[in-house]
Amino acid sequence: MNYPTLNKLEAFTKLQGLCVLAVVLAAGCDTAEPPAFRLNMVEAVVRETPPEYSQEISDVLGAMFGTPDQPYALAETGLDQAKLDMAAGPAWSDKKGTNFGLYRKHCVHCHGVTGDGRGPTARFLNPYPRDYRPAVYKFKSTLNAARPTDADLHRVLMNGVPGTAMPSFSLLPGSEVEALVEYVKYLSIRGQMESALHMVVYELEEEEVVDENGEPRRDEAGEPLLQRTPLNPATYPEQREEILSYLEELMEGWNTANEQIIVPAEDQIPGDDRLPEEVLASAEAGRKLFYGKADCKKCHGPTALGDGQQTDYDNWNKVHHEFLVEIGRKSESIVKRVGDGELDKAAEQQLINDRVELARWQGVAATLYKPRNAIPRNLRQGIYRGGRRRIDIFHRVFTGIAGTPMPGSGPASPGAKGTLTEAQMWNLVDYVLSLPYEPPSQPLKALPVNVDEVL
Template identity: 75%
Template sequence: MLPGSEVEALVEYVKYLSIRGQMETALHLIVYELEDREVVDENGQPVLDESGEPLLQRTPLDPSRYPEQRDDVMSYLEEIMEGWESANQQIIVPNENTIPADDRSPVEVLASIEAGRQLFYGKADCKKCHGPTGLGDGQQTDHDNWNKVQKKFLDDIDLKLKDIDKRVAAGDLDEAGQQRLTNDRVELSRWQEVADTFYKTRNAIPRNLRQGIYRGGRRRIDIFHRVFTGIAGTPMPGSGPATLDPEAKSALTEIEMWNLVDYVLSLPYEAPSRPRKALPVNVSEVAN
């Protein structure tokens, strides 16, 4: 549908979006580690609160102003770009001797599908997430990397709020100490409300394999790559070796991965994936 030049342009833009997403996740990590600083006036003197204590304010994310933040940003960016620059050396090329032939007999295909089914429910344990029927109704409580960071942030706030409540209930703080805890509670609650309103955490819901719709392509080689490498940033693990070292061990052999490919691609054509249509309703008049 698109000429080659436009396809290449689209690919480059999608890569850019991926890099931006990685960088935004890294910025979240930087923000969560920011500490409070004393507020100072135009003369550089600390501003005091109502209790006479120095007024504290969360350090803003401003790499142009704070050298340590700039160093952190550049460190994360270099790490991200190193991964992309080395990506071409990590391309997965299946062993030609393991790739199923195009002219397999129906008996051979069925045998591979059955082997894949055994792996799905056994050694590969795909049912844990994709569910016993492949509907994506297995575990529903895990998160992708982005949401794990967000969930940790909200969990940490919740723990700090509970700690404040315990310290207030202990009743061993003077008025100034009570005021500081009150200020901390207001600030933490504000961060919690903003994060929970605009950045709600979402669970990583496994794919319904019976729909025949796959992110990343539906060709056999596309599914093989997903099985081999997993999906980065998500709970889905890879079944291939962690490195391209020929001596590295993998959870499944390549032949077993192709068996899984055959089974996954067969699921949309099974009877449970194609429910029967409702029978026509008898609309003829019924005699009294």
């Protein structure tokens, strides 16, 4: 008997077997090398750090921060090594049931090994997962320019971010959440340090070439020959000092975060015992500000549906957007010059160099995701990514949202002049919290009818 179908089936089974094998082999390199921290190549290319420095920057970072499997924290960072060890490495549990490798277990699939927000699933998520490296966090209780406090990071982990893929980790034991907070800070500090190392490299002067007697070599004109100074804090103590001073400076930002918490004036905070009419009046005042002085309508739209100014980018996307725009500009310029023809020798050399440079840029661009616009929040849905408590909304209004187009209305630093008074900001908070209950069909007329339910 002949079984054409079965023969086919077998062929398919074989093919599928091959597929599985291929997946295995593809992923097989997974085990060949332990995961490694990667450099921010966009920054390296945009800052025009010579490519020869990449390896050295990577080495210095490796010395200061270790690897994803073996994190290391200099004493200057004040990070808790025990917590880092708990959060880093592959996922496993010891005999007592303590879990290790928490970051790899809970975070890495979105935020990536390096904390660059580019884990395997990141491309599919909206918004893209946070890139920790610039150490800018949106939802915090501190001033716009300040770092978040540990409590802020802890709160985001516990509450998640509504409306996004970021889940709540409230089911994890407290010690595990704390370890994750520490590890997130560690990745941020590492990212900031990477940025700082580009500055260190930028500041490096070329050094003189010396012969075996320690005498500087000279060219025909008698000028000393110069060469690239390597970045190596082990051989150049002054580089070490400079790196440490950068570290100290950025750590100051983290260590003083608690001093930069926005504390609303006690007498301005609306009580919980307000009458519905008072709340209505406050929300009405907020509505006037929304369309008037505070100008929220510009971005959140005249209907507050988030349909105002939608073409801007947040910092993270803006970097990539501008990077891609610049690539377009570069290739345009090359095309134009090729089209012009008749190049002298220097111009031709320049063209070749520019092409090499462009190829490098395009290589980096191939690893990027499509930049997305920062869409202002639709305030009628009642989804507040940074938390729905009145104080959370107040913080957003007061200082804006760091890294995004959202500006603040309060003073940018203690003692400075704010756009609005605190009482006005509380009015806005009342209005924003009443918006989900206002019929969007008549946004300018309707009054918040269900305000007392919100509060």
